[in-house]
Amino acid sequence: MSGTSFAAPVTLCGFEDSIYTKVAMMALAAKPVAFEMQHEDPFEKVGAESHPFGRVPVLKHGDFTVYETGAITRYIERAFEGVCLVPDDAECVARMDQVIAIADNYAYWPMVRQAYAHAVVRKQAGIDWDKALVDVGLAAAEMVLAELDTIAREGHVLNGLRITLADCQLAPMLAAFAQVPKGQELIARHWALNRWLTWISHSRVFRQAVGELR
Template identity: 45%
Template sequence: MTASVIVHGYHISVYNRIVQMTLRQKGVAYTSVEINPFSDAVPDSYREMHPFGRVPVLVHGEFQIYETAAIARYIDQAFDGPPLVPQEARPAARMAQVISIVDNYGYWPMVRQVCSHRVFRPLQGQPADEAEIAKGLKASRTVLSALDRIAGEGLVLDAQTITLADCHLAPMIGYFVQAVEGEEELKRRQALADWWAWVADQQSFKDTAPQLPS
């Protein structure tokens, strides 16, 4: 009998969506358990799985793992289905590079500054901080230009084959372009915009769309 797969995550978290998108690309059935890492009521049992109290955590039978990039690599190696890591050295290196760019330079400005202030805060009846949006856009331009060059090169983000780079980046861009300013910035990078039009139409991306707060 195949061991059960459980994803402990927050439904609006991009990192939760990365893991779920990866599982769907591999055709793996899973169960979701909601954990709000911003709550004061995070269970002690969850902190035993993730000592830093963040999301997500993947549980596969008796095996538990946290940190999204590590989870994604585990999913690719542990389950049957189309491979999500290129076999050749250069595409594999570019894939890892995209993931690192997204985590280190893209997440905060694109999601926590631009999207959070332009989209999430108004949905919750809170004012947007225009200064934060401006700072986020400035930092995002460097990120988008770097990713556009990689997309144009064609080793990954090629709008033909899904890798872990696509799974990692798509949820970030998905939030970023919900801000009008983010959408306009993306349109100025043709290779990246072409990739986005393709990946946004993938079933694994559509099926993992979060329900935004209202």
């Protein structure tokens, strides 16, 4: 049982362009949990003061503070009433955890830090961007998308029926990658994953936490 009152104020420290901050925002929106946003950006001089390693997001619930996105989303699931974001079936939970691990270990870097950060963020800001890095990210993304599509076709998670922590973890990453023209083309080649992204991008949870998918 949580030692923090359910009614205690909730603060999310991060910045809205941060993919992992959006992951936490999706989990909060899915429950739903009202929270205050405290702007902290590790790329600014002030940095992320609430995180000992200078990163985001950080969740504060009353006197309790937790960092690391996986710990935050699991805490949100356990500490607050509302929609259950973890399936009951063992196979579904395993697939959920697998998607989260794939997103963190294989999707985030090529899709977000390489393809999206250079082809979209840096390019639109007029900052020097590296086309070679974009190409590397796109190439690495192909196998990741294929594996995620296999899981979506299986139907335990990413099924367009219910939102789980897997949806919260993956959706902001794929939404960013979809803003890369070639990235959108690659996603569209995988019908089950593309169908799921269309479904999640029209959900209240996604629109509240991430915004409109371009």
